[in-house]
Amino acid sequence: MRKTARRHQQGEESRLRILEATLAIAAERGYDGTSIALVTESTGLPPSSVYWHFRNKDELLAETLEYSYRRWRETAPTWQERVGIADPAAEIRDRMERASRAIVDNPEFWRLGLMLGLLNRQQEPAARRRYLEVRGETRAAIQAWWEQVLPGGDDERRRLVAERLARFHLTVMDGLYLGARSGRGWNLDRLVELIAAGVHAQALTWLEEAA
Amino acid sequence: MRKTARRHQQGEESRLRILEATLAIAAERGYDGTSIALVTESTGLPPSSVYWHFRNKDELLAETLEYSYRRWRETAPTWQERVGIADPAAEIRDRMERASRAIVDNPEFWRLGLMLGLLNRQQEPAARRRYLEVRGETRAAIQAWWEQVLPGGDDERRRLVAERLARFHLTVMDGLYLGARSGRGWNLDRLVELIAAGVHAQALTWLEEAA
DNA sequence: CAATTCATGTATTGATCACTACGGTGACTG
DNA sequence: CAGTCACCGTAGTGATCAATACATGAATTG
Numbered sequence: 398m399r400k401t402a403r404r405h406q407q408g409e410e411s412r413l414r415i416l417e418a419t420l421a422i423a424a425e426r427g428y429d430g431t432s433i434a435l436v437t438e439s440t441g442l443p444p445s446s447v448y449w450h451f452r453n454k455d456e457l458l459a460e461t462l463e464y465s466y467r468r469w470r471e472t473a474p475t476w477q478e479r480v481g482i483a484d485p486a487a488e489i490r491d492r493m494e495r496a497s498r499a500i501v502d503n504p505e506f507w508r509l510g511l512m513l514g515l516l517n518r519q520q521e522p523a524a525r526r527r528y529l530e531v532r533g534e535t536r537a538a539i540q541a542w543w544e545q546v547l548p549g550g551d552d553e554r555r556r557l558v559a560e561r562l563a564r565f566h567l568t569v570m571d572g573l574y575l576g577a578r579s580g581r582g583w584n585l586d587r588l589v590e591l592i593a594a595g596v597h598a599q600a601l602t603w604l605e606e607a608a
Numbered sequence: 609m610r611k612t613a614r615r616h617q618q619g620e621e622s623r624l625r626i627l628e629a630t631l632a633i634a635a636e637r638g639y640d641g642t643s644i645a646l647v648t649e650s651t652g653l654p655p656s657s658v659y660w661h662f663r664n665k666d667e668l669l670a671e672t673l674e675y676s677y678r679r680w681r682e683t684a685p686t687w688q689e690r691v692g693i694a695d696p697a698a699e700i701r702d703r704m705e706r707a708s709r710a711i712v713d714n715p716e717f718w719r720l721g722l723m724l725g726l727l728n729r730q731q732e733p734a735a736r737r738r739y740l741e742v743r744g745e746t747r748a749a750i751q752a753w754w755e756q757v758l759p760g761g762d763d764e765r766r767r768l769v770a771e772r773l774a775r776f777h778l779t780v781m782d783g784l785y786l787g788a789r790s791g792r793g794w795n796l797d798r799l800v801e802l803i804a805a806g807v808h809a810q811a812l813t814w815l816e817e818a819a
Numbered sequence: 820c821a822a823t824t825c826a827t828g829t830a831t832t833g834a835t836c837a838c839t840a841c842g843g844t845g846a847c848t849g
Numbered sequence: 850c851a852g853t854c855a856c857c858g859t860a861g862t863g864a865t866c867a868a869t870a871c872a873t874g875a876a877t878t879g
Contacts, residue, residue, distance in 0.1 A: 406876075408826060425728040429640035433867060444868075446827055454867060512726050514786075515719065517636040568790065572783030575725075579779065591813075595806040602802075618846095619856060644837060654858055655838075661856090665837065 412450045414440045419461040424505040427512045428458060428522055458524035462509060466531045469506035473499035476538035479545055488546060489600075490593040497589050500574050507574045532567070539563040547604060554607045562600055569596060623661045625651045630672040635716040638723045639669060639733055669735035673720060677742045680717035684710035687749035696757055700811075701804040703753070708800050711785050718785045743778070750774040758815060765818045773811055780807060 418439040423431040433454060437444050451457040474495040479488070500507045510532065513525040543559035543566075569592055577583055629650040634642040644665060648655050662668040685706040711718050721743065724736040754770035754777075780803055788794055 406825080411826075427638050427640060427723075427727065429638060430727075430729070432865080434865075442826095443828060445829085445870095448868065449826060508726065511786075512638075512723070515723050515726075516638065516641075518641070564790070564794075565787070568783050568787035571786045572779050575722075575782045576775070576779035579775070583775075591810055595809075598806075598809075599802055622856080643835080645835075653856095656840095656859085657857055659838065 408450070411442055411446060415442065415447055415450060416461050416464045419457055420465050420505050420509065423458060423461060424509040428516055428524065431458065455523045458522065459527045462513065462524045462527050463531070465506035465509060469499060469503050472503055476542040479542070485546055486597050489597050490590060492542070493593040493596070494589050496570060497573055497585060500570060501577055501585060504574065511571065511574070536563045536567055539566050547600065549604065558600070558603045558607050561603060562596070565599065566596060622653055622657060626653065626658055626661060627672050627675045630668055631676050631716050631720065634669060634672060635720040639727055639735065642669065666734045669733065670738045673724065673735045673738050674742070676717035676720060680710060680714050683714055687753040697808050699757060700808050701801060704804040704807070705800050707781060708784055708796060711781060712788055712796060715785065722782065722785070747774045747778055750777050758811065760815065769811070769814045769818050772814060773807070776810065777807060
């Protein structure tokens with residue numbers, strides 16, 4: 398039923414199938430471990446289709462990264478707006494919890510990102526560059542959120558501490574993914590609570606320090 | 609066999625050159641990104657030499673992992689013995705500081721380990737299996753150290769908390785490497801102090817919880 | 820229905836992959 | 850000094866890599 402199943406304008410569906418398959422493969426095997434043959438084998442589509450939808454392997458992986466990022470954003474917290482939680486510690490824990498759940502529920506983006514981030518070749522793949530960009534965007538969003546959460550009147554001081562905290566925040570989420578992945582023995586809720594408390598404590602320390 | 613190996617000691621040197629080159633390449637490009645051609649190009653030795661010293665690529669990378677681990681252990685703290693530091697917090701900070709310096713001074717092992725750890729193929733490479741083993745060994749050593757550091761008489765309770773702490777400890781070091789790597793804005797000493805304080809606080813919490 | 824566009828099917832390109840066959844060479848041994 | 854062995858040099862093997870040429874068919878357009 399392949400011939401009858403394939404109708405005109407089903408290109409978009411094929412494109413998504415390719416992205417989905419590439420994401421699954423690249424998140425498990427990394428950039429160099431991902432081959433077009435694996436993608437065609439997984440999707441049932443021929444190489445010519447892959448190259449009709451994407452210019453080359455580099456662009457395929459870059460678009461796969463963006464695709465997984467967009468999907469991750471759907472479950473991740475939107476750092477743009479604050480929820481109405483009075484207690485700062487509770488608000489931090491709330492954000493941490495949602496972010497960690499987004500990572501655990503939809504780990505492929507984070508996983509692929511870590512792999513691309515660790516890569517270091519003389520000829521940087523577009524996928525890695527794109528990852529660093531979206532990570533930068535996320536960091537900026539988290540920083541903006543911290544600037545709102547942090548008390549105090551001195552804007553410059555708040556910005557400085559917020560930037561440092563956002564960086565720390567992201568790194569902590571990296572560790573959280575690696576920890577959750579190393580499996581057994583991790584209670585995610587407990588871990589999130591612990592980490593949120595640590596970040597909160599650090600925020601207070603840095604704020605005081607900057608004063 | 610061994611005696612005859614001594615007479616031509618050029619072989620051992622070549623073997624080390626190959627391991628060194630492979631480590632540098634694999635730590636930057638990962639398992640699949642590492643090719644024999646890159647190694648021969650880097651060392652100037654022909655492929656036949658590589659395959660005389662190592663059975664295949666898989667074993668080359670596995671031995672490279674072990675080689676980098678041994679070298680890392682030279683700078684890393686030996687968790688077997690305790691230094692005579694009275695204050696537990698200070699001792700924790702001391703260990704953390706030495707461990708973090710080992711990672712930063714000799715990052716290739718940690719970097720290669722993270723890449724291998726993230727890998728997930730149906731056919732697991734020997735290098736990855738070996739990495740998980742040495743990581744397990746390290747965790748056990750850290751756990752044994754924690755069991756000594758932790759107060760309290762109940763052995764079973766200490767063991768449980770120590771195991772959890774060792775796991776947490778390792779993950780925190782992963783995060784530390786990623787953070788230190790993402791560069792600019794990280795003051796390592798400050799970070800170590802912060803993390804040590806967090807781990808110490810967590811140790812106390814878990815101890816109390818277990819009581 | 821004719822022309823055009825979209826997407827796939829088929830078949831293949833040259834490059835690079837892991838790996839090896841095999842002979843040479845120099846250091847050591849008996 | 851003849852023979853052995855460790856290690857390297859040369860020159861490949863077939864497999865797989867990313868990528869492409871070109872034809873086909875199905876839907877859309879005019």
